[in-house]
Amino acid sequence: MVNKVADEPQLLSKKAGCNTHGQDSSYFLGWEEYEKNPFDAITNPSGIIQMGLAENQLSFDLVEEWLEKNPDALGLRRGAASVFRELALFQDYHGLPAFKNTDARCLAQALARFMSEQRDYKVAFDPSNIVLTAGATSANEALMFCLADQGDAFLIPTPYYPGFDRDLKWRTGAEIVPVHCTSANGFRIYSGTAFSEPGFVSVLEVLAARAPLATEFALDDRVHVVYSLSKDLGLPGFRVGAIYSSNPAVVSAATKMSSFGLVSSQTQYLLAALLGDKDFTRRYLAENKRRIKERHDQLVDGLKEIGIACLESNAGLFCWVNMSHLMHTRSFEGEMTLWKKVVFDVGLNISPGSSCHCSEPGWFRVCFANMSAKTLDVAMQRLGEFVQTSSCKAAPAALRRAAGPARSMSCPLAMNMKWALRLTPSFADRKAER
Amino acid sequence: MVNKVADEPQLLSKKAGCNTHGQDSSYFLGWEEYEKNPFDAITNPSGIIQMGLAENQLSFDLVEEWLEKNPDALGLRRGAASVFRELALFQDYHGLPAFKNTDARCLAQALARFMSEQRDYKVAFDPSNIVLTAGATSANEALMFCLADQGDAFLIPTPYYPGFDRDLKWRTGAEIVPVHCTSANGFRIYSGTAFSEPGFVSVLEVLAARAPLATEFALDDRVHVVYSLSKDLGLPGFRVGAIYSSNPAVVSAATKMSSFGLVSSQTQYLLAALLGDKDFTRRYLAENKRRIKERHDQLVDGLKEIGIACLESNAGLFCWVNMSHLMHTRSFEGEMTLWKKVVFDVGLNISPGSSCHCSEPGWFRVCFANMSAKTLDVAMQRLGEFVQTSSCKAAPAALRRAAGPARSMSCPLAMNMKWALRLTPSFADRKAER
16 A cells, blocks of 8 residues: 655656746846836836837837738738638648748748848858747757757857746756856847947858858858847747758758747748838838937937946847946945846836846846837936936945946857857867766 | 867757657658659649648638638737737747736637637636647647656557657657557547547546545646647647646746747737637537538548448547558558558558557558548549459458457556646655665
């Protein structure tokens, strides 16, 4: 007879039960606070303003205008005929090639061209190297599963997106080794939103430029790009991401894995039409960049007026903002104390650098493209009042002088946060390890 | 100096490089043959007819009719207003509750009601216990990650879907222990397509009936259901699946994991409206069942005429067909030889039982709902000719007599193939193991 025990038997797996998911990072805690008390100019004017969300809400009118003119893309029609049946049934079964269906090929083709257009056609993306996934989150994880065994590590430059701890490590068992970059090299990133020169340079462009030279190792099949439409087109809800690789083994493995997160065929149909319209994408990319720059400048100028400096940036939907002079101690503890004040007292959800594994205390990630210009004004006004009050309370002058960016470290690898390169040890290296 | 070696350093992870994916199963090989030479009544009348695809194409006209009457659901409108912006931005960030967005709640609510309706409201599904995923494939894997540590095993009754080896084992490191069922207990399954009495009985109904009794262990929080609209509504391309669990820990972990395969918000909006229309779902479920039964009967009667028996079934989009009397040896080798003849000579892609881990040789899975009645006629005609030729070549009479289903084994667990129950060892059991 089996003894009855009062213990609740463990149900969840170790992975599901552990905290690698990283949900208790201050990044996500700030989000939770925002969700409890969200700002609304009319219904909740004292609520928290969400500046922790790198989302692009600036150019929806351009997409809406296109949708009005192209009702077939939403209506699942091709001229007079409905494509509903075709789309309802389409899926890339079991990782076999979907050569029956032209719409899926279509999205990969349109996406490849759109990615090339963003690089001013300096790099040609081959549609057959694209694996579609349900967003970049899914793409990032699938790429880790393709490349990493349990315990293998990836180098990621800091500050990096806190979600990477979940996306890259949680279920895969892979590790992240942060490569600590400093403000001196500018914490840089995003391709399609680059709004000033010199813009984003893809590692693929560098490789393309090197291609004529005989290289000892074919490096281009070791570069794998993760892309999504969430930032560049502002469509996170539609869940469209992609892995791009010139390595056939990676493309094949990732294609098989893509069955765990395929893109809805309804959404593929819509976006293949949208991205296939060259006139639209040209106009969108130019106008979107102009608007992002405008909003970015509004933030930078607003901060400048109240004595807060930003790292110069040329792309993306947020700025790295230096608030170390507002901290009472130049430490990560001081950063957390200041952050709590900004969230709870000032009512702005910004993300502390420490949540992004930043190695210098005092930096905050502040997003600007997910709100109206008016809301950004409210945010600047609140921050201005807070700075004034804080200054009266007198942070030590010596600390204020020391607030410039530290320059003692340099980043050993210039990496785009959106791709990961596995540094596989050579056979000789492995032998030496034994 | 590091020696240069000619060896190509290993790039893929062990998982990505190994064969647990199971793509070389005869199930998938049959698919590949079909893809090379697909039947078309006009353009390729001698091509292979796809009978390996459990897909429901019988009731698309009902959905299309609904779409015509409800253009807002496709057009992303709510009355006069566009909901495009709302949908473009919506995602269930980081596994936090999506209480801002009503449409996602809406799909979970509509889905819960639809699932209850299919069970004639004998079970009430709570929308807050639903985690949406990009198809059942994604749901199955996420559930495994939630419940299983590396090397843990799940009991699955045979014959089971060959894709389970990929979905449940490949990336999770979990194992499957097949529970060998025999034809004597009928290899049964699917809920929403049950077309005759006694229909499908969900384990949740059994538990609901037991609930008034005091049970030693609360079993209902150990039952986790995986559901999808791919079969019941015939929408695999739209990638809508779900995990249903009454266990808050599982719901919480699965919600966090759902970020690796979220459903497009565009598709959520459409299906929330479709499934929210009770008049439509009532009519659809009834008419769809009637059509499936009609097509099922066409297959069963057609096979009977040529001397082939099916297992009696009451649901699903395929039959288990006994062709053991056409084999030259009553073995899995004989099954493979026959299968190759049926695919290459007869031109029908059916799935051998062995690819579904069936323990008795001679059974084949034959799908009937993914083609027109005319195409099914062609398939029956081809099979009839083959049987006639085979009979002339004289399979031993003794073998033909022995063709009835074996009854020596019985299935120790009656399980719905669409859910998995983890049998967690009690503390005492674990102690005994040491």
